[in-house]
Every structure is written in structure tokens, then in C-alpha cells.
Amino acid sequence: MLPALLAAIIVNFLFGKAQFAEKSKSMLFFILAIDAGMLIEFKILGQFVNSSLMPIGISFYIFKMISYQMDVYSGKIDKEVAFIDVATYFSMFPQIVSGPIMRYDRYLENPMLKEYAAGEKSILAHIEDGLRYFVLGLAMKVLIADHLSMLWHDIGTIGYESISTPLAWLGAYAYTMELYFDFWGYSLMAAGIGVMIGFPFIINFDQPYGSGSVSEFYRRWHATLGAWFRDYVYFPLGGSRKGNGRTIFNLLVVWLITGFWHGITPNFILWGVILFVIIVIEKYLVFPKLPEGLARVVGKFNVLVLIPLTWVVFAITDFDMLAMYFMRLFPFFGQGIAVNDNDFFKNIGVYWMILLPGIILVIPKVFEFWENRRNHVVFNILWILLFWFCIYSISGSAGNPFLYFRF
Template sequence: MTFFDLIFIFRLVPIFLIIYYILPCNCRAWLLLVASIGFYYINEPVYIAVISAATLINYILAKFLSKKKSKVILAIGVIINCSCLCFFKGASSFGLNIVIPLGVSYYIFKMISYLADLYKGKIQKVELINMANYFFMFPQIISGPIARYDYVESNVSWTKNEKSKKENFCAILLQIEDGLKYFAMGLFMKVMIADHLSVLWNDIKTIGYESISTPLAWLGAYSYSFELYFDFWGYSLMAAGLGVMLGFPFIRNFDQPYFSKSISEFYRNWHSTLGSWFRDYVYFPLGGNRKGKLRTVFNLLVVWGLTGLWHGQTYNFWIWAGVIFLIITIEKFILSRYEKLFMVVGRINVMVIIPITWVVFAIHSMKALRIYMLRLFPVIDISVAVNKNDYLYMLQDYWLYLVLAIAFTIPALTGFYKKHKNNVFTIFVIFAMFWISIFSLANSAGNPFMYLRF
């Protein structure tokens, strides 16, 4: 079951919200935990014991760590969590027929950050219910965003003093309304943009990379870039919307990355909660940029090496991560010296190189990747008959979704929403987006989110 399942949208969420807000504040934590465990059990019943055991082990380690700030205990916790993640990530490489649990990376990353923040003194009190909710919370357990523990500890309704019932009721209605807006926009991005562009990308794969023209190859690169973006941003908005409905603050996981001024900035704005996690728990502990240029390059190499390995063990992920590392290093140490040149080259990198790297990200076979690259850059004639107008036929079917994708990447649209989100016209448009998405879902089989198995 996913967020765009009609049963989830029209039955489970309304029933849960009604019960959640009828219950006293001090009971809501337990309801959220039970609902989160149930949600994960529906999706991945085999592995519910794994995440439960991991939570219990981390709780025991946290209790020891709260009594004595020991690097040994912290190291044991990191090793146990990383070993669990490596086992599932590397199982297929050793011929083990084991499916990666949904969202395994996200709750493992949360467990590591919890222990690290506890060691640093950022967490003052270890409470099993809040800790378990931080790990299990159903809006985030499958594909993030990777919130920090204070997101749960300091912002949830059950940790605050209750105000008057009238004031609470008004506040509840407002936060549910805000959450529904985010959820509706995320649903539209997923169902009406990402899912339709995924059909375009699949059509290109069906034709065969060797049989597509260069314009269609570039169209495919950009369509896949948009598909990945709106699939994951759509999920992030839906997850954030559910959190807002429950009284949590909004988490921005994407911030108009395709309008970034460089690839470095692009990856600060793309899946920013993952990027900040690697920054705070890998890059900074290694020394960041405080120990000279060579050490900074090494630290960046470690971060991007781990990022590539996290996405998968096939060569394409290593190439993808290596290219990004190389360009970021060049931007940081060479291009940054020439401000005007950097402004031009940085934009070109985002608009041209990023779509190429997403092609590398998408195609696992080295042979198929080579063919696609030769279609993007036809420096060698591979002697296959190609319909030179094939991209025009694709545009006839998919131009509307490409236009929507381009429109939703423009920062001005986000700025307009922030200023006019309570405007009647804005609410009407979001209402229409929601029901268009529901109509599309009712008449088709929805595609699962692309990041579910990361």
C-alpha cells in the first residue's frame, strides 16, 4: 500500500485523523506508533521483526550512551546499524535471494543520527515511545525525508501543553488544510507528471536505444530527469503533508534544484535531508574542509563513494557518483576562482550534465549505456536504421506532461503559492489537481515510487 492507494486516501487517512484528534494528547504517540507499525506490516510483513529488533537494540545502546558518553558504545551502534544496511544492500551481490526491505536505508540513517546526536548532547532524554515514533513514523519510513529527532521531540502535539478546545480545534483544521494542500500537489506531481513521463521513458526502452534518433535520446534524458524529480518530490510533498496534518512542521526535501547555479548547489537542493545527513554524519566527522584541500577532496570522494554504493552495486551507480564528485571538485577548487565563468558554466552543468548523469543512473547495463551515449553524442556510426522524426511522434503524445514538468520546476510558481496559498483561486486549482489525479488513478494502475527499495 502506498500514499496514492485510493483505500489509503479515502479510508485509512480520514479514519486515522479522526481517532488521532479525538484521543487525548498523551495517547496520540501510541496511536501513531501502532498505525506506523501497521502501515509497514501491510507493505512488508516479513521484515517487521527486523525493524522492531533494530529499534530495540538501538534503544538499549541509547540507554547506555545516555548514562556514559562513550565513543566505544557509539562505534558499536554505528557498526551494528551499518552492518544491517550492508547485509541487505549487498545480499544480491552474494547470490542471496533476499529482497531489500522497504525504506531500510531511511530508518538505519535515523538510528545512526539518533545515537550520534545523543552522544553530542543534542538529545537530553531517551524515551522509547518518541524514539520508536522517530524511526517508524509512517509518512517517512518508506522513502524519507530523513528528519532529525528534534522534529519528533519538540514539535509533536503530545509533548505540548493543551490550549483551549476551541483554539485547538481551529488550529487542527488549519493544519489539516495545509497538509491536504501539500498532499494534493504531491499526488498530482506523482500521478500526472512522473507516471506519464515514465511511460515515455519505457517507450524509448521498448523501441531500443540503438533505434532512436539523437533528438529522441535527448528528449528521453530530460523526460527521465523530470520523472525522477517529480516522483521523489511528489512523494516528499505527500509525506510532508501527512506530517503537517499530524501537527509536525513542513519538511522541504527539494528546493527547485533545476534552477541551481551549479551542480554543488543542485545537490544541496536535491533530496536535501539526505545531503545534510551525509554532511553532518560523514563529511564533517572526517574533517570537512577544515584540514586542507587534499583532505577536502578525499572527504568528498568518501561521501560520493558512499552515495553511489548506497544507490546500488552496479557499475552505473559508481560512474554516476564519480562524475558528480569530479564536477563538484572542479567547481569547488577551479571554477569558483572565476566568478563570471562559474556563473555560466555552472548553469550549463545543471541543464546539460545533470540529465546525462541521470541517464547513467537509470541504465544498469554497460552495453546499453554505451549505446545510449552514442545516440546522445553520435560520434560513431553504429549502423542501425533510425526514424529521424521519432521524437516528433513522442512529443505529440507527451507534450502536455513535459510542459507541466517544466512549469512546476519554475521557482516563481512556488513563490506564487507561498504568497497566495489561502486564495480562493489557489485552493480551487489544488482541489482540481487532486480530483484529476484521483480520476487518473481510478482508471489506471499506479506505478510504485522509484525510491522505495533504496
């Protein structure tokens, strides 16, 4: 990881420095090709040769490098940047493994130093606030995501051909919540550490399951990645300014790249294509032709039912196994529901204490309630207890790496 990161930092610093001296579109295309080529090469090596050959976090720091080069060329970054600032921005340790993808202009903000200099807030207050986000993220990962992963793993161990339809649906929603709390938890931990060392809080998840459409969902889910694709792929391609045909093409490109970014196995590409199709249908066939209220109902259905189904495609790389799982989800051919009619209730009995807080935290107003009151003494006491509960849980487990480490 370190040699690749150092090489990429030095090369991008030198090209950025040259762009400050004289803007050159050909130079921009060249460095973008180097960065994208580096990412593609390591993705292929990691997939087909050895997974250890793909440096941890390469997707995230390469995307930061690409945005930096494009912002320098466009003039958004209008002052020459010192090497130490470039290197620190690219390699910020809380974000380097799985994001969020901070832009350079946000990196330049340092509210802790500004507020401390103005006497508005102490350094310790920033550390305390960052710790609150960190502990909440840790709890989401350790107490919810890691335990839900056991349910998904158990379903795979049983074999998709042997699970009932109710358990198949429970598994789909369990994996949905596992992925959500795993990555939202990481994002809160990374953002919390950033706040502790003086950087602004980066919102990477904005209550996506409260969305009214799939396109809105992906503006709120991994928001920094979605905004990156919008600003550095979709808009440069023309966005929605060149007619419906071109807009649909631009969306297809974005979602194919999104699928490839997550992995080069066919299920990820299929996942991206499915989301592209749903978004196009929503945008052009459903929402313009329905009353606003009914359109909202359809959008909610897509978010709460179709999105979990797409996560199944995301999770299962083998197409035969994927087909079997969907046969269990939709037993229209006489297979699925009666395979083992007790497995659903058995697993509900085991995992309800994990599923229930997960469902509660998915409700948008719950997180908003905590965030508005996070400085209250009662929450401080609860968070101390929650932290030690997390430590206790970690000490008794074998450890479960973050899902997005592999991307």
C-alpha cells in the same frame, strides 16, 4: 520489514539509553557498525539473492538511527528519551519508506499542539494545510512522473540502438523530470501527512534546478539526505578544515557512499564518482579562475546539461546499453541522428502536455508563487478539482510505484 524494524528499534533504544548513562566512543562505534552492517547486508541480499529480502525503507530508518546515536553521543540530544518516543521517531509512517530524513530535534517540535494551545491555529487548519501539500505531491507523481515514465519505458522498448539523437536527449530530460517529480511528489505527500498529524513541514527539495552549481544542486535535491551526509560523514571526516587534499578525499568518500546507498550495481558507483569529479572541478578549477558572471553561466550549464546526463548513468544499469545510449546522445562516430528522424516529433506530439507543466514547475518562482498563495480560495477550489483528477487518473492506470522505494 517489520521484524527487522522492530529489532533495529529495540537495539538502538538500548544503546542510546546506555549512552545517556555514560558516553562511550567504543560503544558508539559498535552500534554504528551494527546499523551500517545491517544496511549493507540487506543491500547485498536484495541485489544478489532476492530483491524481496531487502526491507522497504531500511535505508531511511537506518540513517535516522545513526543520526540519533551520534546526536546522543555529542550531547545534541541531552535528555533521556522514552522508548515510545524513540520508536515513534524511527517508524514515522509517512517517512519510513522514502524519507524525508527527519532529525530527532525536528521530531520534538510539534507546532500543531503549541499553536492549538496558544489559540493561534486550529487542528483542522493544520490538517487542511497538510492536505494541500499532499494533493500537490500526488499530482506531481500521478499526473507528471507516471506519464513521463511511459516515455522512458517506450524508449527502452524501442531499443537504444534504434532511437535518434533528438529522442535520446528528450529521453534524458524526460527521465530527469520523472525522477524529480516522482521523489518531490513523494516528499510533499510525506511532509503533508506529517503536517496533518502535527509535525513541522520538512523541506526535501528546494528548487534544485535553479541552482548555480552541481554542489548547490545537491544541497537542494533530497536536501535531508545531503544534510545527513554533510553532518554525519563529511564533517566527522574533517570537512574542509584540513587542506585541499583532505577535502577532496572527504568528498570522494561521501560520493562513493552516496552511490552505494542508491545501489551496489557499478552504474551507481560510477554515478557517484562522476558527480564527485564534476564538483571538484567546479570547486578548484573552474569557479576560482572565472569571473563571477561566467562562473554562474558554467554552473547553470552543469546543472541543466550535465545533471540530466548523470541521470542517464543512474537509470541504465547495463554498461553496454549505457554506452549505446551515449552514442545516441553524441553521434560523433556516424551513429545516432539519422536512425529514425521522425521519432522525436512523434513523441513530442504525444507527451508535450506532460512535458510542458513539468518544465513550468521546474522554474523556482512558480512553486514559490503557489506556496505564498496556497490558502487563497481560488487555489482551494483548484486543488479539489486536481485531487479528483488524480483519483480519476489512478483508477484508469495499473499503478506505478515510487522510484525511490527500491533504495
